[in-house]
Amino acid sequence: MVPDAEPRTAKGADRVAARQQEIAALEAVEQRLLWLSASMVDHANRVRPNPSGMKVGGHQASSASMTSIMTALWFHALRPQDRVSVKPHASPVLHAVNYLLGELDESYLTTLRTFGGLQSYPSRSKDPDPVDYSTGSVGIGATAPLWGALARRFVEARFGGAGTGRQYSLLGDAELDEGAIWEAVQDPMVPRLGEAVWVVDLNRQSLDRVVPGIAAERLQGMFAAAGWQVITLKYGYLLEKLFTRPGGDSLRARIDAMGNPEYQRLLRCAPERLRERLPGTGSTAAPIAGLIATLDDAELTSALRNLGGHDIHALTDAFDSVDDTRPTVIFAYTIKGRGLPVEGHPQNHSSLLTGDQMTALAERLGTDPVRPWARFPEGSPEASLCTRTAERLRRPAHPLTSPPAVPADLGRPAPRGTGTTQQALGRVLLDLTRRAPEAAEAIVTVSPDVSSSTNLGGWLNKVGVWSPVDVPDWFADDSETILHWRERPTGQHMELGIAETNLAGLLGELGATWSRWGRPLLPIGVVYDPFVNRALEPWSFGMYAGGQSILVGTPSGVTLAPEGGAHQSVTTPSLGIEQPGCVAYEPAFAIDTEWCLLSALGNLGRPDGSSAYLRLSTRPVDQSAAAVPTDPAARERRRRQAVAGAYRLRQHERPVVTIAAMGALVPEALAAADRLAALGHGADVVCVTSADLLFRALLARRGQSDGPAWILDQVFPAERATPLVTVVDGHPHTLAFLGTIRNTPVTTLGVTRFGQSGSIEDVYRHHGIDTDSVVTAALDLVG
Template sequence: MTTVPTGSVPAGAVPAGISAAGAAAWLDVLGEVEERVLWLSTAIVHHANRVRPNPSGLKVGGHQASSASMVSIMTALWFRHLRAEDRVSVKPHASPVLHAVNYLQGRLDAAYLPTLRAFGGLQSYPSRTKDPDPVDYSTGSVGIGATATVWGALARRYACPGEAGGRQYALVGDAELDEGAVWEAVLDPQVAGLGELVWIVDLNRQSLDRVVPGPAATRLHGMFAAAGWQVITLKYGTLLRELFTRPGGERLRERIDAMSNPEYQRLLRCTAAELRERLPGDGPGAAHVAALLDGLDDADLLRVLRNLGGHDLAALDGALAAVDDHRPTVILAYTVKGYGLPTQGHPQNHSSLLTEAQLGELAARTGADPELPWAAFPAGSAAGRLCAEAAARLRRDAVPLTPPPPVPADLGRTPAGAATTQAALGRVLLDLTRAAPQTAARVVTVSPDVSSSTNLGGWVNKVGVWAPAERVDWFHDDRETLLHWREQPTGQHIELGIAETNLVGLLGELGATWSRWGQPLLPIGVLYDPFVQRALEPWSFGIYAGGRSILVGTPSGVTLAPEGGAHQSVTTPSLGIEQPGCTTWEPAFALDTEWTLLHALARLGRPDGGSAYLRLSTRPVDQSLAAVPADPAARERRRRQVVAGGYPLRRVESPRVTIAAMGAMVTEALAAADRLQGLGTAADVVCVTSPGLLFRALDARAGHGEADTWILDQVFPAARAAPLVTVLDGHPHTLAFLAAVHRVPLSTLGVTRFGQSGSLEEVYRHHGIDADAVVAAALDLTD
């Protein structure tokens, strides 16, 4: 454990060349700024809840106490140590502090300060895409803000090789470290070498509802240290450390170290008289502690108890100056939730609000004026100059956006024989290296230890595996080795440990390099489709934060029959429809895979783009069933239909029923149509490639939102309206909306139960998605 000495002014705490007296004055100015940040962050929440009109009467919310515990840390960081090239992820509930800091440094107009949680105003939690002031990382979902800095650091190293980069700071609440995804990220083998990572833990020992009973710092120290991190613990501030040197001081330290978190928090709510009674305790050192406390007046006694390292500007400066850039660093900063507020230390202060009277007292103590709550420092004052100097140091030039390379729409191949859409993924990537090498050079694939089993082996052999430095491939001369694991800085595949949340976290940051560093990448993440649900939340958050990427779920559905129910996905098609900022496709044929993947790649690395989710299958399908037109114009028409959401696969003269199938289930749909023809029931067959795009088109046709509606007329023309059977290897409600195109009778076939091991035929029959089920459903609708 690294211990930071906290004398009156530790080394590194002030600019060089300043005398001791000047250093003390400099810290006084920093303290003045700290007080103003506390006032502003508190007033921002107060105004939103108690001043701004609220006709609905619904709670607005905000977190004055959670903000207060971060004020000292953020003041020391932004006004002393932060550099323009650094990036910071701020814990969600401290967003008012970030806005207060940005305002004092001239990066936020005062008109926004009264708009916290108002429509078009300051967001509840920091947002890169929605807040009006600079935000480096969107946060809000517990743990994701911390891990985002890990993947941001990796993404910068990949996108900007050889370029010096800044630190990646994460300001994290200690309760956020309960999130398992944090430790999945910390333990990934790639992380130990990321010396630019600096996490500062707001160790206030409270969660939303309570004081956390057990001491967590020792356990956290051991966990981070075991992962190779530098650990700096800031437990006590300057006043307490000085007090420990006096007679009885060591006994006082022992007493505080031994007490539980709830007991310490309760002491924060005590008067000086109550403290003199309670703090000594009843142990063998009680008399020594009592004697020590007798030497303090009441004001000093109250102040000393709250003098923790996370609120001591000198100690914080010393800790930040001691960061080792050769390995990740975590600073465990002891704090008090609600520090400086009347609610400090109370177990239910998480969402508590100051009264008008309490706000007035805070204004008087911090030198603010409640009538002019948003007043900044005068430009010529020492605090004003400190704010201006910090603003100048942190000023960033606009990042010039390099346009992504053009992506071909069609590579010209027409696959034959039997093929799977999963195998087509690897084939398309290899073809892209020949047809458009500049575009292929921007592609980066990511997987959680499933490269070979998801058909990326050929691609990995071609482009190599990315690593910060070249590593020896000891199996390069082994003739039985089919997958060549060449790790080097020029590799284009990143392999992570088995943790889907890590995969999509990195995917989101790789997809944001166009906006962060001006370097557009075309990231594709591949994982088993059943585990998309595990990865969905952090991937969704990456999309919210502006990360454009492609997530490939493969193999999908109960088509993975022998693997059993645990490895069969049911609801993922509808998840793709419901994800904002994302288009989902489930191609049926290899050429459909090529066209949709290329179209998805063309939407990456650009402000007006979006993300995509492709659901692929391991089931071989006869490619001749696609009936790809030979005429170039007709082929292009088919391609446009595929990427727009669907196309007619078979037309009959007078359809009595339409079968709409998705993915590999077109085989059953076509077989059923053949049998129905023999029974005198002519059936059209439609191949749906993107239910989400068809739903958007239907919604737009009803006047809700904007989308191209032409695809509905081409796939479901009014003149051919007929009762509809839908079938897919997923939940049947995914396609149920198609009946609304022409208000026709409907029968939906799909998977609504957990899977079952067996042969493909047995499993399809079990779930009622085989050709027999399609025929029966069609006859029920038309008889």
Template structure:
């Protein structure tokens, strides 16, 4: 029955791609694409896994190019409507690669960004353990990754594999589809021994499935040992060429010219053509019994990797061809495949007869894998304003830690849902107080050997109730975990409020996996700090320039860059309130280490006026200073707001009064501009309050980042504008020196204001 299901999965996955490219009308003429050969190499593995091993509590990340196999299996299990089989890569149809948020059938992990989908189950396992120790009800279950061998070239894979926290995750199982081909070629040296050694060195169990049962039995015959040595020593391209041979040519090529050639030739002579042709491609990754044995051998005390040797295009006319990656079977080849596997090319989506053993198997598996939807839980109510008015001198980075501590007192139930993650920078990003308060998460309690050391300011208590997770210095790991922590509301019905903190220059390094996590439904807050050239003494290597633009452009996220501690509090609380819910969204906060006089914020004392200011802050901007005779508007963001205020003071003295607007979110302001144009749905009231028509003066924008971030503000009232910012790599020096170098200082703002107003 299982082999019958395997054949039908092969047919359906191949037919899904065939229909999209050769049957469905394509008026544009653009390539639709799909991967019949890459899917075929996974059919046996996925058939054995789904129909023999998976439980409802297990989850699987499927390699991107095998998405048709996943859809074929879901169809046989009654989890995908037949109508979708003809809609691969069609608008509103099946996605190009498995998508948890966009595909109509069950997908556990979104994949498509190579290496990121492979590692996601690691962070899923860690997140499940965190939820289970904190709130219970997350259950158990293995976390499988079906990985293409080419994905092992990705650095993200090894950053995850080598992290010390991963060695304890026994529920993680990777199955490497070792077909030894990339997009363009047969890879000459896969170096499987080296890969096995690297996994073993990281504490993983390593299982290798190289040959199938038929070959293993034939190796035991006379001459078989020499054949094994020949195949083991053979280069990948030579082996792949043998897969393309007919029986006569295979008999000539297989013995080779080595010392065992005579014994191999004798072995070959004793085999009939059918056995010989079947044996040469009989690899462990296509042997259902061998796969089942491998799954049963998994050691749950540590992560496991199974290297399953496969043939790319196995079962297809294109098997083993170096350029079969995106190749398509012809109509004639499709009909030949149908005849071999018992399908009907004229009724390609026909399911098993209701009274057949295969249909009964599918029904049993579907029932076994039925997964109830977790009951939704709402995040406990969060305050919008803790009520303090900061005074003195403070940084927005330090405000982050203070707000988290305040939250534990003001809203302890909500604070219990907060989990922070950082790559070994907790103390330098002002999370020390929070870490001391809530502790470091660990699946089991560990002693703090420095608890009695009076000079230890940061207390590293590792315990199951901790709320901070520390990873190694690998930003990709941090945001990978952040995305999965942000998806627990939909996986187990337990919403978390995850906050990841990293140095802002490294946001770009972490961007792709964080963005992919958002695409997959993970809601989180990413805090980049310290930021900008304001980090003056550190020099250009640690100064971020493009991150404000990243925040403006990232889908599924709101970005904030507060100038004052109170702005940090309000924007952080607003961002937390948007996490862990079906209509939620992520956030990116760009914070600074520059000490700023907090009285410059001029927070209104009247409660109603204070609430109005808060609403403006979380909506994108507020008027920090108004002048009855203003001739210019200075719109500034973040750490450079003090320079904008100083410039306004000087401009007033020389007869060019200025309004000063503090921008907290260029992202939200840009959405408001587009909404006013009828291009998207968003509130526009903030533009009316902060940039009213009757104050449509020439504008100077200034930001510690690329100047185009705020340049669009001139379009609100269609006024002349000069945009100041950073367009070159940074320099080391004092803040005053660096600001002067980049044209962010008060002198530069004054000059720009005089230029844009045409003042003499």
């Protein structure tokens, strides 16, 4: 029913009156959100002292295009079980919403983009008010609710307590240029997510210009082809009513055919100029001119701006019509800067209102620039709406459940014969199901369609694949089938498509269930190590938002010799040092992998927890070379050192050089030590399991950070300080800092070029990380 449709009954009249009252209150809230968001940015840039003179920013125009959408969502459609990801540049509107709902103290409204204040973009971990999803990395925040929906479903199916609820994404149309968006939309798991609702702020502007052809129809078709419900809000009720009048069909056709730049230019025209330009030319010009001649100037300018994304009637109706059986996308046509003097201007993205413009805005919106943060008067319909909304959206607390205890050591004898660290991953997971079943129950693994090639096959056969419903396994009776694909709600492995960005996004949300629903999980994602770089942005953003998980990169390095340079990772070891929020390990032996993985699992799912990155290898290594002590106390000492970052693998009576090696290159270090000894040069060998933790220990010893530093004295004691050769299957600077522990001369060996196919011997020799190269570097150091 249109707003002013004639009611047929008294009851119908009451409904219409109630609806009109609701719309009036919503529109008043919308105007107040526009003012508050603009004022926060204005205070940050024009009022607050800025001694450095550095630009502050804050995106008044981008916020203005979202106020209608966020008003309709929060104050009409949202429920306490729902979650919302807000586009980064609309963060002032989110804070304004929280302020009106009593979730943010007034003192914070003057702290936008200050240290310890309101963050530039919504942040779950850093903002003082409720934020459901951290955003800021374009495309990642928009897709996060999809993975949040999967994480919620997983928790609810296996443990209960997560309930239901829609997952909303509010995103700008420019975000649809990001590949992460389409990788997520096309993932085979996503069409099942009926709780996913995306609202696209279709303002047709980028940072610097009006986008000539936004191709909305093509975008709508792409979502529809992926199985989404598509709702388009192009025009509001005012324009739709105008289209029904004589000349209305011509006006609709004219606007529909109009390019974005021309439409935006009309928004900047004075009424008399608008009457000249809007009719255009041709046969439709006269009917359009006749139609708009019946409108006064205010009606004409209002009609042109009456797009669906700014019409509260259209927006609330759209939210009410969402089909929860499949994902939904709402394309809401908007005007960037709507309601501000800069609306529709091609360069309004970073523009800021002047003092005079803010004064004029306050007068138009009925606010007081002297008291910019005033709330609605007590007892007013708007204040009542805010109170009712706050009560409606109050969420129940989810007490935090402590994560299950993870043993530090499974107690099995150190493996003999040859083995790989990648194989150890699957073995440890299976061992946990027998030796620590409560911990194993909390584990969920994720992989991008490479379960068998990353040694998760045994684990997958044991625990099954997660699915919201039971799915028949049509190969269960096939004797040649080794990997059994049993899909059921109790499964503990989640399989996405091959896009690593999706996997990392899901990891972040699985790792955040401890803070969302009080249910800690122990998520492990496995990808080819060369593709960790692709997964890094969403995984890093997940950690920034409080998600704790383990990312396993395997196989890794140029050790993956026959597969060639495209599958050989070089930078990942140093990324492990540089990435905040996680501990990086690169073990050499199966027993080290077990200890490091158990330690990483024990750090998940708690407020003081941490993520971890394990870089594993497919190179078979003689496991007896680990020389694990059989004495329980000595074994425990070795375990503590391995988990802390390094241990002394070989110790010579009179060392003249130390070789520090990490991961797959420890065999070359041991072989080099043997040859140096034959030449009369004693060499100690240090097995580095975590360059990351050693670097942290070094910072702690210097007083630059908190944390333990004891590992440095045990592994690099002053009395055994000698020139140092470091070798790693990755960039050599990864271990270069080790020379600063005792200020010893150091030669760093590693990979600095793209690789190529070949045998390990050929490839190692090509990069100068073979045994000969280690021996030569050591001889050069000892003179």
